[in-house]
Amino acid sequence: xxxxxxxxxxxxxxxxxxxxxxxxxxxxxxxxxxxxxxxxxxxxxxxxxxxxxxxxxxxxxxxxxxxxxxxxxxxxxxxxxxxxxxxxxxxxxxxxxxxxxxxxxxxxxxxxxxxxxxxxxxxxxxxxxxxxxxxxxxxxxxxxxxxxxxxxxxxxxxxxxxxxxxxxxxxxxxxxxxxxxxxxxxxxxxxxxxxxxxxxxxxxxxxxxxxxxxxxxxxxxxxxxxxxxxxxxxxxxxxxxxxxxxxxxxxxxxxxxxxxxxxxxxxxxxxxxxxxxxxxxxxxxxxxxxxxxxxxxxxxxxxxxxxxxxxxxxxxxxxxxxxxxxxxxxxxxxxxxxxxxxxxxxxxxxxxxxxxxxxxxxxxxxxxxxxxxxxxxxxxxxxxxxxxxxxxxxxxxxxxxxxxxxxxxxxxxxxxxxxxxxxxxxxxxxxxxxxxxxxxxxxxxxxxxxxxxxxxxxxxxxxxxxxxxxxxxxxxxxxxxxxxxxxxxxxxxxxxxxxxxxxxxxxxxxxxxxxxxxxxxxxxxxxxxxxxxxxxxxxxxxxxxxxxxxxxxxxxxxxxxxxxxxxxxxxxxxxxxxxxxxxxxxxxxxxxxxxxxxxxxxxxxxxxxxxxxxxxxxxxxxxxxxxxxxxxxxxxxxxxxxxxxxxxxxxxxxxxxxxxxxxxxxxxxxxxxxxxxxxxxxxxxxxxxxxxxxxxxxxxxxxxxxxxxxxxxxxxxxxxxxxxxxxxxxxxxxxxxxxxxxxxxxxxxxxxxxxxxxxxxxxxxxxxxxxxxxxxxxxxxxxxxxxxxxxxxxxxxxxxxxxxxxxxxxxxxxxxxxxxxxxxxxxxxxxxxxxxxxxxxxxxxxxxxxxxxxxxxxxxxxxxxxxxxxxxxxxxxxxxxxxxxxxxxxxxxxxxxxxxxxxxxxxxxxxxxxxxxxxxxxxxxxxxxxxxxxxxx
Numbered sequence: 001x002x003x004x005x006x007x008x009x010x011x012x013x014x015x016x017x018x019x020x021x022x023x024x025x026x027x028x029x030x031x032x033x034x035x036x037x038x039x040x041x042x043x044x045x046x047x048x049x050x051x052x053x054x055x056x057x058x059x060x061x062x063x064x065x066x067x068x069x070x071x072x073x074x075x076x077x078x079x080x081x082x083x084x085x086x087x088x089x090x091x092x093x094x095x096x097x098x099x100x101x102x103x104x105x106x107x108x109x110x111x112x113x114x115x116x117x118x119x120x121x122x123x124x125x126x127x128x129x130x131x132x133x134x135x136x137x138x139x140x141x142x143x144x145x146x147x148x149x150x151x152x153x154x155x156x157x158x159x160x161x162x163x164x165x166x167x168x169x170x171x172x173x174x175x176x177x178x179x180x181x182x183x184x185x186x187x188x189x190x191x192x193x194x195x196x197x198x199x200x201x202x203x204x205x206x207x208x209x210x211x212x213x214x215x216x217x218x219x220x221x222x223x224x225x226x227x228x229x230x231x232x233x234x235x236x237x238x239x240x241x242x243x244x245x246x247x248x249x250x251x252x253x254x255x256x257x258x259x260x261x262x263x264x265x266x267x268x269x270x271x272x273x274x275x276x277x278x279x280x281x282x283x284x285x286x287x288x289x290x291x292x293x294x295x296x297x298x299x300x301x302x303x304x305x306x307x308x309x310x311x312x313x314x315x316x317x318x319x320x321x322x323x324x325x326x327x328x329x330x331x332x333x334x335x336x337x338x339x340x341x342x343x344x345x346x347x348x349x350x351x352x353x354x355x356x357x358x359x360x361x362x363x364x365x366x367x368x369x370x371x372x373x374x375x376x377x378x379x380x381x382x383x384x385x386x387x388x389x390x391x392x393x394x395x396x397x398x399x400x401x402x403x404x405x406x407x408x409x410x411x412x413x414x415x416x417x418x419x420x421x422x423x424x425x426x427x428x429x430x431x432x433x434x435x436x437x438x439x440x441x442x443x444x445x446x447x448x449x450x451x452x453x454x455x456x457x458x459x460x461x462x463x464x465x466x467x468x469x470x471x472x473x474x475x476x477x478x479x480x481x482x483x484x485x486x487x488x489x490x491x492x493x494x495x496x497x498x499x500x501x502x503x504x505x506x507x508x509x510x511x512x513x514x515x516x517x518x519x520x521x522x523x524x525x526x527x528x529x530x531x532x533x534x535x536x537x538x539x540x541x542x543x544x545x546x547x548x549x550x551x552x553x554x555x556x557x558x559x560x561x562x563x564x565x566x567x568x569x570x571x572x573x574x575x576x577x578x579x580x581x582x583x584x585x586x587x588x589x590x591x592x593x594x595x596x597x598x599x600x601x602x603x604x605x606x607x608x609x610x611x612x613x614x615x616x617x618x619x620x621x622x623x624x625x626x627x628x629x630x631x632x633x634x635x636x637x638x639x640x641x642x643x644x645x646x647x648x649x650x651x652x653x654x655x656x657x658x659x660x661x662x663x664x665x666x667x668x669x670x671x672x673x674x675x676x677x678x679x680x681x682x683x684x685x686x687x688x689x690x691x692x693x694x695x696x697x698x699x700x701x702x703x704x705x706x707x708x709x710x711x712x713x714x715x716x717x718x719x720x721x722x723x724x725x726x727x728x729x730x731x732x733x734x735x736x737x738x739x740x741x742x743x744x745x746x747x748x749x750x751x752x753x754x755x756x757x758x759x760x761x762x763x764x765x766x767x768x769x770x771x772x773x774x775x776x777x778x779x780x781x782x783x784x785x786x787x788x789x790x791x792x793x794x795x796x797x798x799x800x801x802x803x804x805x806x807x808x809x810x811x812x813x814x815x816x817x818x819x820x821x822x823x824x825x826x827x828x829x830x831x832x833x834x835x836x837x838x839x840x841x842x843x844x845x846x847x848x849x850x851x852x853x854x855x856x857x858x859x860x861x862x863x864x865x866x867x868x869x870x871x872x873x874x875x876x877x878x879x880x881x882x883x884x885x886x887x888x889x890x891x892x893x894x895x896x897x898x899x900x901x902x903x904x905x906x907x908x909x910x911x912x913x914x915x916x917x918x919x920x921x922x923x924x925x926x927x928x929x930x931x932x933x934x935x936x937x
Contacts, residue, residue: 019684019686019708019711020179020713021176021179021181021711021713022708022713022715022737023152024151024152024183026737027133027714027737028151029736029737030714030736030737030738031100031133031736033734033736034100034736034738034760034773035100037734037771037772037773038775040880041772041773041774041775042772042880042882043763043775043812043881043882044772044773044774044776044879044881045776045881045882045883045884046774046776046807046809046812047777047807048776048777048778048805048806049805049806049807050487050777050802050804051504051516051518051520051803051804051805051806052487052520052522052534052803052804053489053514053516053522053532053534053804054484054487054522054803055484055532055534056446056468056469056508056511056512056514056534056536057446057468057469057470057484057486057488057511058077058078058079058467058469058488058490058508058509058511058801058803059078059079059122059124059448059450059466059490059509059510060075060078060451060465060466060467060469060470061076061077061078061104061105061106061122061123061124061450061465062075062105062106063075063451063452063453063463063470064076064109064453065455065463066109066111067111067457069086070088070455070458070461071085071086071088072085072086073085073453073463074095074109074116075092075465075470076106076118077102077486077488077801078103078104078122078124078130078450078490078801079103079104079122079128079130079490079781079782079800079801080102080104080486080488080801080802081094081095081096081097081099081779081781081801082094082096082116082118082142083095083486083488084141084142085483088472089463089470089472089481089483090483090485091485092485094486094779095138095141096118096136096145096779097779098144098145099118099145099780100133100147100759100780101120101136101759101780102779102780102781102782102801102802103121103122103130103132103133104118104119104120104122104132105120105121105122105123105155106118106123106156106157106158106159107119107159108159108161110161110166112166113139113166114139114141115137115138115139116141116142117137117159117161118135118136118137118138118145119135119153119157119158119159119171120132120133120134120135120136120156121153121154121155121156121174122155123155123158123174124405124406124450125174125177125228125230125235125405125406126406127592128509128800129177130758130800131154131155131176131177131714132153132154132155132156133147133151134147134148134149134152134153135147135149135150135153135159135171135193136148137192148189148193149189149193149195149196150171150183152181152183153171153173153174153175153184154174155173155174155176155177156171156173157172157174157207157208157210157211157224157226158170158171158208158209158210158211159172160211160213160218162218162250163218164218165190166192167189167190167191167192168188168189168190168218168250169193170186170211170221170250171187171188171189171196172186172207172208172209172210172211173186173187174208174226174228175204175207176712177228177230178231178709178711178712179711179712180204181204182201182204184201184206184207184208185200185201185202185207185208186198186199186200186201186208186211186254187199188251188252199247199251199252199253199254200223200251200254202225202241203227203241205239205241206225206228206241206242207226207228208224208226209225209226209272210223210272210273211223211224211274212274212275212282213276214276214278214279215276215277215278215414215456217279218250219247219248219249219250220246220247220248220279220384221246221250222246222257222274222282222385223244223246223254223274224243224245224271224273224274224284225242225272226242226270226271227240227241227242228271228405231639231710232641232662232663232688232710233634233635233636233637233639233641233642234635234636234637234638234639234641235638237270237271237287237289237404237405238267238269238270238271240266240269242269242270242271242272243256243258243259243265243272244256244257244272244274244284244385245257246384246385257381257384257386258284258388261386261388262379262387262388262389262390263284263379263388264286264288264377266290267289268288268289268291268373269286269288269289270288270404270405271404271407271408272284272285272408273285273407273408273409273423274410275410275412275420276412277417279384280381280382280383280384281380281382281412282380282385283378283379283380283391283410283412283420283434284380284381284388284410285376285378285379285409285410286376286378286379287375287376287404287405287408288373288375288376288377288404289374289404290374291372291373291374292372292373292374292395302324303324303327303328303331304324304325304327306332306358306362307358309354309356309358310355310358312354314347314348314353314354316354317344317347317354318344318347320340320344322340322341322344325340325343326339326340328357329343329357332361334360334583338583343357343583346583346584351584352583356583356584357583359586359587360581362587363561363587363590373404375395375396375397375399375400375401375404376396376399376400376404376407377390377392377396378390378391378396378410378420378422379391380433391433391434391435392434392435392437396437398425399422399424399426399428400424400425401425404424406448407423407425407449408423409423409449409450409452410422410423411423411452411453411454413454413459414454414456415459416431416459417433418430418431418432418433419431419459420433420434421440421452421454421462422434422437423449423450423451423452424448425448425449426439426440426447426449427440427441427445427449427466427477428440429477440473440476440477440478442477442478442479442480444471444482445464445471445482446466446467446468446469446511447466447467447468447510448466448510449464449465449466450465450467451464452465459476460473460474460476461473461474462476462477464477464480467509467510467511468510468511469482469483469488470482470483470484487522488801488802488803489506489508489511489802489803490508490509490511490800490801491506491784491785491798491804492506492507492508492509492541492542492593492784492785493507493542493544493545493593493784493785493798494506494786494787494796494797494798494804495544495545495546496518496788496789496794496796497552498547498549498791499552501517501518501519502518502789502791502792503515503516503518503547503552504516504518504804504806505545505547505555505557506545507542507543507544507545507557508541508542509541509800510540511541511542512536512537512538512540512541513536513537513538513542513543513545513558514534514535514536514537514542515534515535515537516534516535517533518789518792518794518796520534521533537555537557537567537569538557538559538565538567539559540558540559540560540563541559541560541592542557542559543557543560543564543593543594544557544558544593544595544596545557546596546597546598547598548598549600549603550603553568553569554566554567554619555567555569556577556598556606556620558594560592560593561590561592561594561640562578562590562591562594562608562610563576563578564577564578564596564608566619566620575620575621577606577608577616577619577620577623578590579608579610579614579616579625580623588610588611589610589611589634589641589642589643590643591640591643591644591662592639592640593645594608594609594610594643594644595608595644595645595646595647596609596647599649599654600649601651601654602654604617604618604619605617606619606620607647607649607657608620608647609645609646610643610644611629611631611633611634611643611644612625612626612627612628612629612630612644613626613627613630613644613647613657613659613673614626615672615673626669626672626673627659627669627673627676628676629642630644630661630665631643631644631661631663631665632661632663632664635663641662641663642661642662642663643661643662644659644660644661645660645661645662645688645689645690646659646689646691646692648692648693648694648702650695650699651694652699653670653699655671655672655673656668656669656699657669657672657673657694658693658694658725660680660689660690660691660692660704661689662688662689663686663688664680664683664684664685664686664687664688664706665678665689666679666680666683666704666725667679668702668724670724677725679721679726680725682727682728683706683717683728684708684717686711687706687707687711687713688706688707688708688709688710689705689707690705690706690707690740690742691703691704691741691742692704693743695745695750696745697750698722698750700721700722700723700724701720701721702720702724703718703719703720703721703743703745704718704719704720704725704728705717705740705741705743706719706740707739707740707741708739709739709758713739714737714738714739714758715739716732716735716738716739716757717740718730718731718735718740718743718768719731720767729768731764731767731768731769733764733768734770734771735757735762738758738759739757739758740755740756740757740758741758741782741783741784741785742755742756742783742784742785742786743755743756744788746788746812747790747793748790748813749812751764751765751766751767752765752812752813753767753768754786754788755771756782756783756784756797757782757783758783759781760774760780760781760783761773761774761778761783763812765812765815765817777805779802781800781801782799782800782801783798783799783800784799784800786798793808793809793810793813794806794807794808794809795807795808795809810822810823811823811851811852811853811882811884812882815853815882818853818855819852819853819855819928820852820853821850821851821852821925821930821931821932822852822853822932823851823932824848824849824851824925824933825848826934826935826936826937827848827934827935827936827937828936828937829936830846832844833845833846833889833911834911834913834917835911843911843913846888846889846917847888848886848887848888848889848934849884849885849886849887850862850884850887850925850927851883852878852882852883852884852885852927852930853881854878854879854880854883855880856878856880857877857878857879857880858877859875859876859877859878860875860876860877860878860927860928861875861927861928862874862885862887862927863926864887864895864923864925865923865924865926866918866921866922866923866924867902869895869898869899869902870894870895871891871892871895871896871898872890872892872895873892873895874887888917889917889918890915890916890918891916891918896908896916906919918936919936920936920937921935921936922934922935923936
């Protein structure tokens with residue numbers, strides 16, 4: 001009754017008032033609730049192991065280098081935390097793992113005393129730029145953290161520490177991404193974060209993306225204001241309030257210095273990055289959203305273009321020569337069935353209009369790239385902002401493309417006024433103040449550049465942060481070292497095939513799709529062999545994966561906006577399989593993360609969701625839509641919207657299919673698309689359906705999760721139905737507020753559910769009545785996807801910031817709400833136990849995991865028997881819940897003597913490390929009266 005009441009309250013609140021941003025007070029309370037839950041969680045000791053990959057990385061947002069020792073620096077990753085190195089990037093250590101978040105916008109370090117400031121919440125405004133929780137501060141080099149305020153800031157642009165007074169700090173706050181708020185602008189503290197003063201506020205939709213000081217004079221500061229408005233269907237990254245400001249009193253007051261003095265003004269002013277050479281010389285890197293001047297008409301050519309058809313009459317179309325029309329059709333990839341003769345017949349009959357030959361080529365992505373904006377521009381002032389001058393002629397094309405809001409960083413060489421670097425898809429340098437540029441992107445440097453440190457004392461020494469990780473150069477970008485040691489990949493999806501030595505697949509933000517054996521060793525050994533255990537099989541932003549159960553060489557995967565392929569990994573052949581609309585139809589809409597699913601009933605059948613549900617009966621070769629539009633019809637904007645986000649076919653019945661959309665709708669069909677029923681009327685409206693899951697344990701059962709992230713709504717929405725969605729029960733229960741990305745049932749136990757949120761992973765043993773957070777080895781990171789490999793009994797999770805993790809869940813599946821020792825995996829005997837091939841290396845030590853459950857916190861004694869002989873025993877501190885003890889399968893002195901006394905013919909040799917290991921045989925583990933066996937083979 002209580003769960004039903006909570007559900008009704010959520011529904012009534014959401015439907016009556018619409019989506020509202022979750023308050024900072026609720027978020028802070030939820031963080032405290034999670035911390036308390038972790039302390040009492042029954043699964044807090046279940047170990048999760050990172051399984052990489054590290055060969056590629058995640059998005060870097062900032063780099064802070066020790067000016068006295070440039071081999072020591074910190075790196076902030078957008079959703080992967082802060083990492084420290086003191087060996088020039090050879091190895092890194094995470095320093096933010098014991099904080100409530102891994103979402104980073106900017107970092108600043110006071111190197112003299114080891115104080116670290118972290119502005120949480122990424123400063124980019126992309127689809128997965130996660131919100132923060134304010135300003136975190138550590139005075140012990142990251143061992144502990146305290147929140148020192150600005151908890152409703154969400155996204156931080158820049159942090160500056162006064163080099164002459166470490167208690168004086170300036171913060172540029174961008175503010176909420178998907179909603180308006182007042183806690184944005186410039187904030188200043190003079191007491192180390194105890195109190196803050198807002199010294200610049202423009203309005204509730206304009207924040208500060210960059211603040212830079214004049215070297216050697218902290219009183220002179222320059223700031224860039226950015227007006228932006230993101231919705232799920234549109235991003236408007238410009239406005240008349242985007243501008244440049246200046247302070248001459250260390251940020252206490254500000255004046256605008258970009259009005260009618262050479263710098264652009266008005267609604268087209270986009271993101272601005274700043275680089276300050278001295279008090280008067282400043283570079284501004286501007287993402288201009290003003291429209292380009294129309295090109296003068298080129299000399300007429302005989303070739304048809306898309307625009308020709310937009311205004312062409314039927315008569316003019318029918319008079320086109322077949323050869324000329326066919327050239328257009330072939331060059332633009334029209335299907336074979338659309339050739340001049342039959343297309344003209346379609347136009348004659350009225351089923352197709354000439355304009356349809358233009359529309360046929362368009363979708364949300366092509367329309368975005370067709371936007372004729374000015375794009376990247378470099379401006380310079382030499383008089384402290386009194387006037388600005390554009391430094392180059394023409395356009396800086398192929399730098400920003402249509403995603404200028406995603407970049408916006410510029411750096412100036414502290415030793416060369418005319419040496420500047422601008423960051424975009426490539427990274428460019430100029431030695432003449434921005435008049436001309438050359439690319440310093442290289443073959444081992446990922447695109448999409450986000451952060452750059454320029455050594456103020458040694459020219460040519462650069463550290464570059466990009467969407468693929470970190471690179472170091474000592475020759476001004478002519479060559480680069482890759483420094484990708486941390487596992488900080490931003491996974492959207494994860495998949496495991498059904499092979500015995502199963503493979504793990506995953507799609508990553510801007511890093512494609514990768515695959516490896518689940519037990520691959522994640523270390524540097526591959527640099528000697530020349531082959532990383534992870535292999536790239538798709539570029540772009542990696543999306544969902546499905547593998548044919550009959551043939552693991554057949555893989556379906558793709559990249560953003562529904563661009564999917566069928567890959568034969570054995571032959572290396574790829575076939576593009578995206579469904580194509582018919583000529584005359586509106587183009588299909590495909591989500592950034594377009595869903596696919598292979599039918600478990602017939603592996604030749606593939607489903608793919610656009611705004612309609614598409615089904616192929618022949619592995620993607622041909623398609624048919626089995627629904628009308630299952631969304632609210634889309635909205636005008638520059639982001640594909642009104643699309644399906646999730647598909648689930650029941651394993652009990654072919655054609656029993658559920659789908660969910662980005663605009664909050666859930667539908668079910670029980671007859672393979674013959675008819676559809678909307679089952680989401682009682683849900684909070686307009687939220688993103690992050691997952692719909694047809695139960696594998698009960699035919700009538702279905703689960704749905706909704707995600708309010710794109711409304712800055714961080715509530716937790718989780719529902720279960722036992723009647724095909726006719727009625728729903730809220731099962732979010734005690735989960736602290738956090739948007740939900742995924743829910744999955746356990747492969748064996750129907751009462752066990754796993755849930756991934758933007759702030760961690762949970763499990764329920766009672767179908768959602770109560771949830772427990774996992775903790776051991778897992779930081780507070782967004783969990784985007786999870787998969788269970790049923791044979792291995794492994795849970796693999798894809799995090800958006802810390803790559804992949806794996807855990808053994810056999811103990812959870814055996815749990816019966818009482819003390820127990822769970823199944824112990826057998827061990828294979830090796831002559832190498834206790835030794836290595838070199839005396840200088842650590843000996844090979846066997847490890848036997850003994851999982852058990854304790855009803856309380858207490859000391860326990862574990863006894864190991866061979867028959868009735870006690871061969872070893874040891875004590876351990878057990879905590880209430882699941883525990884794991886690692887045993888090195890050695891004899892105790894007493895146990896070895898007792899064993900030899902009973903087994904007089906046994907030969908027990910001392911290993912090179914002076915340890916006696918158990919011989920082959922069967923053994924018994926006893927713990928508080930509970931028993932379990934294992935075998936050394």
